[in-house]
Amino acid sequence: MSPLRRDQVAIGLVAAMLVALEIVWTRIFSAEFFYSFAFLVVSLAVLGLGLGALSLRFWPAWATSPRIGIAAFLASGTAVLGPTAITRLPIEFVALGRSGADLALLAVGVGLLLLPYLAGGAFCAALLRRHRQNAAQLYAADLVGAASGGIAAIAAMNAFGVPTAAVLCCIPGALAGWGPGRYQRTGTLALLVALVGATFAADTALVPKAPTKAPVIAERWDAMGRIRVYAYSAAERGIDIDGAANMLLYRVRGDWREGLPVGTPEFSLDLRPLIRALAAERVMVVGAGGGSEVMQAKWGGAQRVDAVEVNAGLNDMLIHGTQAAFFGHLYESAGVAVHSTDARVYARQHPAAFDLIISRSSNTFAALSSGAFALAENYLFTTEALADFYRALSTDGILLIEHQVYIPRLTSAALESLRELGLAAENYLTVYDLPTQRRQVLVLGRRPLARTLVDTTLPALFAAADPASRVLHPAPTAEHLISQIVADGWEAHWSTAAIDISPPTDDRPFVAQMGRWDRLDRGRQQQALAFEFAGFPLARLLVVAVLAVVVAVGVPLLLLPRRWGQAGLSGIAWLYFAAIGMGYMLIEVVWIQQYSLLLGHSAYTFPIVLLALLLSSGAGSFYSQRGGPWLPFVFVAAWTAAHLVLFPHIVTICGGLDWGVRVAISCALIAPPGFLMGMPFPRAARYVGECIDWGFAINGVASVFGAALAVFIALHWGFAIALWAAVGCYLGALMMMRSMARSKKSVGPH
Structure with a gap:
């Protein structure tokens, strides 16, 4: 197997593991902490993917090291520790706004959950930098691996239960860690044996057994x-x-x-x-x-x-x-x-x-x-x-x-x-x-x-x-x-009501999110618990918290290489990778929600949309050097605009058809834009060269911001505005791509 092919398999395995962990952890924390807090914890953990990729800016030798597989090994090994630890920490989530101790405990828990994403991000960025001339093939493998991981996670949860699935999801990372050295291979085999053994104790060891209201x-x-x-x-x-x-x-x-x-x-x-x-x-x-x-x-x-x-x-x-x-x-x-x-x-x-x-x-x-x-x-x-x-x-x-x-x-x-x-x-x-x-x-x-x-x-x-x-x-x-x-x-x-009394619509269906910014006071916080039935805007606060962490922590870290005098990635290129990351996630998050109107069953909507979008994006990345330079941006923007107008009518016309027909229609609607959405990242590789790892880091952090931004916009103004924001991101990225193409020197001297 050629080095390129081997690294394609490896990056696909790590991507599969990281996406699978995101899905399984969401299910664990939704049951343990309730959905709102699961959003907070998992979003902050996934932020580690971009920050891990940033490490290549400071330790570039990792890109050529034959032992980079150790990063995948570490990602797999630490992935079991995070949920085991955070479910045992005595965090009072509703007290986060007034308790420094609970904030400290949350920071410890999130720090542990960050570890596999930090290591996995460094691994993926190293391979992209190593094969920057073949970034399209590597990025395609990354997307296909992510799609496979999402489907595998759901299948594993349904077949073996959630705790066991959380352990099984770590196996792809261990396989990716297989390296040339004897000690590295021995460690990989030992980790695989440990993971298989851990599956037998996952039900009792991964999540603690808390007292229940009855037997x-x-x-x-x-x-x-x-x-x-x-x-x-x-x-x-x-x-x-x-x-x-x-x-x-x-x-x-x-x-x-x-x-x-x-x-x-x-x-x-x-x-x-x-x-x-x-x-x-x-x-x-x-x-x-x-x-x-x-x-x-x-x-x-x-x-x-x-x-x-x-x-x-x-x-x-x-x-x-x-x-x-x-x-x-x-x-x-x-x-x-x-x-x-x-x-x-x-x-x-x-x-x-x-x-x-x-x-x-x-x-x-x-x-x-x-x-x-x-x-x-x-x-x-x-x-x-x-x-x-x-x-x-x-x-x-x-x-x-x-x-x-x-x-x-x-x-x-x-x-x-x-x-x-x-x-x-x-x-x-x-x-x-x-x-x-x-x-x-x-x-x-x-x-x-x-x-x-x-x-x-x-x-x-x-x-x-x-x-x-x-x-x-x-x-x-x-x-x-x-x-x-x-x-x-x-x-x-409205002014005298304690809660949100506006009618929920298909564009803004959040009937249970009753919080209002004008009801932001400690008296209602005491009543909030995990719900918003007293009007305290808990969900909105948690979304803002994620956005604030990305801006206050993620952005300054992503700018560190420039402050340390590392040339190579222009400001336009920096914003370009941020725009395509945000645009992609704005569309993905909204479509996963909206297509449940057509498909009906949320257990099927999520994997179908995820699979169709990521697989088609992987194919688009592979063929990213074909077509005009403006094609992916204009096509995605136009398709999204058309979706805004036509999708409600498609639901009305096709909503009563057989389920298999609705699945086929959904895939046919998702695949064309998905194919073009896979092109912008690898197309930028020709302009940024070995700084592709930096672009990957920016893209990863922007994806977390974009996903949280999609929820924030949807909660306040609806899905349509979130999709228009995605249109703006892609059209803005087009302008930046044209600027990079005109620039005589997008990458500075190394």
């Missing part, structure tokens, strides 16, 4: 989340996902496959009277969870119940094994169909089909995330989503949404949705407050709600659940915030 009798931890089943009592079991979504599993006496079981559990909100009053024949349960609403629909007389739950692992636990027997094999009974898919896509595929659609305590946090994308949410409760659910209702059908905190924003969304459909919104919905249960319920009808339903059926239903229940709309006086939103619109009460 854990079953657990499943895969790419979708960590599911735990608790034994509360002989009659009830509890289920939680990542410690955030909680539900009950009720025991029944009998077998649903043989008829209705004897006796009924005590439901906190018994919907059977409503199902009977509607004479509902077909019911859709959104976020079926532990099957409580499915059970009520069966007892209420529904002939068909569609249990739609996006978490396939949870569905599998309830269909097979002891959990299935505990609630009487409900999901295997006649008339019940379980669908492991996105509820909104399922609704679009079944227009005018359901007499009742139920959503109880469904959360919108993304089930599968990576790095900066850990703050993503699904599209379940946007203005456009409510229109999709409305169209899925039968002539007299109703949609019932119950939640602890979302209802004010959902009321705004429902009003907006109904008005866009040309309907008198106030007549189509009613809202109830259940203060003792700390829940609210929104009911929306396909037709104006019948008076008997509003005046008799629903009041009796909610009074049985909570004697203190009250109607918020229609109400004689607008005293409650929700009543005021219906009466005057959300804008009129």
